[in-house]
Amino acid sequence: MPELILGITGDCNLDCGFCFEDRDGELTQEQIQQYVSAFIGDHVEIGGGEPFLRKDLVHIVKQIIAQGKTVQIATNGTIMREDFMRLDEGTRSKVSLQVSLHAGTPETYREITSYDMFDQVVENLRGFVLSYVTGLSCAMYAENIGELPEILSISYELGLPIRVGLVFPNDRFKGRLLTPEQVRELGEQLLVEKTVSEGLVESSLLRPNICPVLSGVYGLEKKGACPAENGHKLYVDPSGMEHRCEFLVS
Ligand SMILES: C[S@@+](CC[C@H](N)C(=O)[O-])C[C@H]1O[C@@H](n2cnc3c(N)ncnc32)[C@H](O)[C@@H]1O
Ligand code: SF4
DSSP: OOOOEEEEEOOOOOOOOOOOOOOSSEEEEEEEHHHHHHSSSSEEEEEEEEEGGGHHHHHHHHHHHTOOOOOEEEEOSOOHHHHHHHHEEEEHHTTTEEEEEOOHHHHHHHHHHOOHHHHHHHHHHHHHHHHSSSEEEEEEEEGGGGGHHHHHHHHHHOOOOOEEOOOOOOTOOOSOOOOHHHHHHHHHHHHHHHHHHTTTTEGGGEEEEEEHHHHHHHOOOOSSTTTTTTTEEEEEESSOOEEEEEGOOO
């Protein structure tokens, strides 16, 4: 499946210690239009930065849907906008939310993001789920591995699917990555959680690894080609630069 990920703004209201995105700027509506109309797939992902900081987000969403695509918005979930929540049902049915939640307590959330927004995100999730297909996503490293049970509890309590991945290191990352042994244990734990949760838990660690970065960093055996290697994936950062993958920007 071809993938198109548009980093529509470099602006963000959090400062996650591992974030790969540090580009300024934003994609114009014309650039978005061009990339979407040239894209042969039927599903577009938008991220950033924080997409909900863009005043014209609703316009962008409608613009993409008007080209016959569905849209997934990757968001930190801190902002709930009235214009977005009030979209008509037909539009909402073509939009899904992937909300990042990398901590299970306010304290760790602050350590990771530098902001006290944990309670706000959990409250917003309760609202998002009423109007949009919503999923959670978290990237694990030494900082938050101890809170996996709390993070999963939030997913289970709200009945939201959760995608658990690993932090990809970049030039600015100063934290500690999981060791290969911890990654192996995490995989085993996630397999149990997937069964217990009847499929709410999803992870790249539960599938054969196709990512060359994960292979290099965590020693996971690579078993096949990833969409980036096949030329099936395009990430456009907020400055308009094109990359084969969002995790290969720095
Ligand atoms: C760059 S963010 C943009 C959207 C939004 N601000 C958010 O946080 O969801 C997109 C996704 O990439 C994840 N991410 C950022 N840097 C990462 C890294 N170094 N390793 C793994 N995931 C990362 C974020 O946690 C988020 O789930
Ligand atoms: S991961 Fe998302 S919320 Fe965190 S700093 Fe990066 S863009 Fe902002």
